[in-house]
Amino acid sequence: MSGGEFNSWQSVQAEVLRRINAREWKPGEFIPNEAELAIEFNCARATVNRALRALADTGLIDRRRKAGTRVALHPVRKATLAIPVIRSEIEGKGQSYRHSVLVEERVAPPPDVRARMRTGPGDRLVHLVTLHLADGKPYVFGDRWINPKAVPAIETADLKAQSANEWLVANVPFEGGDFSFSAMTAGKREAEILACKEGEGLFVIDRSTWNQDQVITSVRLTFAPGYRMHTEI
Amino acid sequence: MSGGEFNSWQSVQAEVLRRINAREWKPGEFIPNEAELAIEFNCARATVNRALRALADTGLIDRRRKAGTRVALHPVRKATLAIPVIRSEIEGKGQSYRHSVLVEERVAPPPDVRARMRTGPGDRLVHLVTLHLADGKPYVFGDRWINPKAVPAIETADLKAQSANEWLVANVPFEGGDFSFSAMTAGKREAEILACKEGEGLFVIDRSTWNQDQVITSVRLTFAPGYRMHTEI
DNA sequence: CAGGTTAATATGTATATACTTATAATCCAT
DNA sequence: ATGGATTATAAGTATATACATATTAACCTG
Known part of the structure; x- marks a missing residue:
């Protein structure tokens, strides 16, 4: 025995x-x-x-x-997922990375964003739309909102040199985050930015990160057609 | 100190x-x-x-x-993801679960499936298309291929009573699997099955599970519009 | 028999000690 | 310098022991 x-x-x-x-x-x-x-x-x-x-x-x-x-009754239920860091993901495939800032403004956000960011009625947020390119071709674009009350230093950061994501990762600690993955249909705007056809199915990641009760940033990444996220168990 | x-x-x-x-x-x-x-x-x-x-x-x-x-330079890179078990997911939301088998056949698969399943030229596989409904409405459909050489018992299983996924989980051990998540555009077939419009963006999970060098099953889950997969860190 | 108290038990954790293993750093001979 | 052997180091692991904690199960008590 x-x-x-x-x-x-x-x-x-x-x-x-x-x-x-x-x-x-x-x-x-x-x-x-x-x-x-x-x-x-x-x-x-x-x-x-x-x-x-x-x-x-x-x-x-x-x-x-x-x-x-x-x-367990349902043996397989959890998988570890690598959250993509755009630049490394692109460079890891041997492609060149470039990004450009399409929108950079400080405005009062629309109601849905205000709810997600849990900010007051009059509060203005930093709004950034950034396109990431692999070998010069659109790969993904990020529509990001940042709460300057949670990140005062954002005001003086140069987000042309370093993407907002990289800057935030390097400079702002955070305690938690949530992710959701979904699909959307490309509208006129998405088709234009990603150089794809209207009506194509696009992969979307929504992510927000927070500290205590303050939401630091919330971003939607919309990927060009053909993107796949992969994991093994 | x-x-x-x-x-x-x-x-x-x-x-x-x-x-x-x-x-x-x-x-x-x-x-x-x-x-x-x-x-x-x-x-x-x-x-x-x-x-x-x-x-x-x-x-x-x-x-x-x-x-x-x-x-680490990029602090957040991994998240634990709960792989959905359709029935529990639906029942967990307080909705009723039902499923129906749209296709059940044993045929030689198309070349892409044959490559994915690593089977020989003449081999026939079990092919199942199953629609899962939440409160009577299409929720997701699964297009599944099963290798009977890896799962002899599949021949005698009654897949009307229990969905293929549930049957496999309960009866077939496996060693590994891989998942990929992506988006697609609804064509005529998907629109029909899921009762949605052609051209809508749909969330897709491709999964295969294997033992040693044998692929047991490979399935593509295509979700109705609006589906989101969620996780926290 | 209901309801609450107590005991029993399996996992969860902390610790000191000892040894293993990967590998960065050094040394040395060519 | 260059490449190959050596050494030192930090994480990785195993073990015996002890105690903590969450529950279940058994036991009262009214």
Whole structure:
């Protein structure tokens, strides 16, 4: 019974994975507790803990104190996604990167943006529309709003040299953010900026980042047709 | 100098985060090594390790043996994404779930699918087109190919009662998968199935799952207009 | 039997210690 | 200089032990 050589948390993880895959432990079922597995695998409980914690992070098993550990009913639910950093993404493909600022203004935002940014009625925000080009061809454009109350230094930043995203990443810490991914239909404006046809389906990322209760910036990235975001598990 | 009460890895993590956010440790800079931080925080090195490892997992810091730990240049690069399980997603919103099978056949696939599934020239695959409805309205449809060599039991499964995805999740273990997210333009077929207008932008997920070198299944989910996938960091 | 208290238990975490491994830095011979 | 061996270092990991914490399960008590 007492198994073979399981002296690394990876090997324990691999064996647990094998049993789950082989349906020795079926979805929804409890698996033995850490202490029992440690004895079986002839290793320390901390090693088993490390292995199981890693599996729990991926969503393959569910763990609760006192209750125990069970195989998740829907084994695959989480994937790690790399958020694109436009410049590196383009340069990583061996293409040249360039960007140009289409709009730079300080205005009172439309109601939807005001709601998203949680700013007062009279507040004016920095509004930037930036086009990013790969090998000279439109790749994505960003429609961005920045709250100068959260980022006073934005007033003096030179956003011609460095894109707003790069400047913000380098100069403004933030605590949280949320992302959403969707599709839209290219209208006249998008078709013009991205040099595509009206009515094409475009991939869109909306992102906002905040500190405490203040929204720092909110941006919509609209990608040229053909863009794909990829991940593995 | 020797800090206050840092007796949990979370508190160490919080303090490291604070220093990064406060730019006490700037992007690209090295931070003190684990041993030094352990002394400063008056805790065990393992505790510091746990905290830093968690931060490295999110992409906020980069770590390498011997070299040390530095603050990442592009702080935010990874997000955990919940892969939607259609039925739960719909029922979770309090809507009723229903699905119907539009196509169920066993045929030799077109060349692009054959390449993706890595099957031989003569091989026939199970092809399923399934529409998922929320409160009776089209929500998403899946165009799926299954390799019966990798999943012999598929022949006898009743895919009317349970959707192919649910059946596969419950019955077929797999080792890896890849996902890609993109947008497409609704053509005649998509418009018909999803009851939307031709030319609308649709959100698309392509997914395949495999075991060793065998591709088990490959599916394209095409969502009705308005779908958004959301995540936080 | 309902409802609240208590005990039992599995995971979660902290610690000291020891050893492993990747690799940057140094040294040395050519 | 150049390239190859050596060394020093920081992260990575394993382990025994101890204690914390969230729950479940068992036990009262009215």
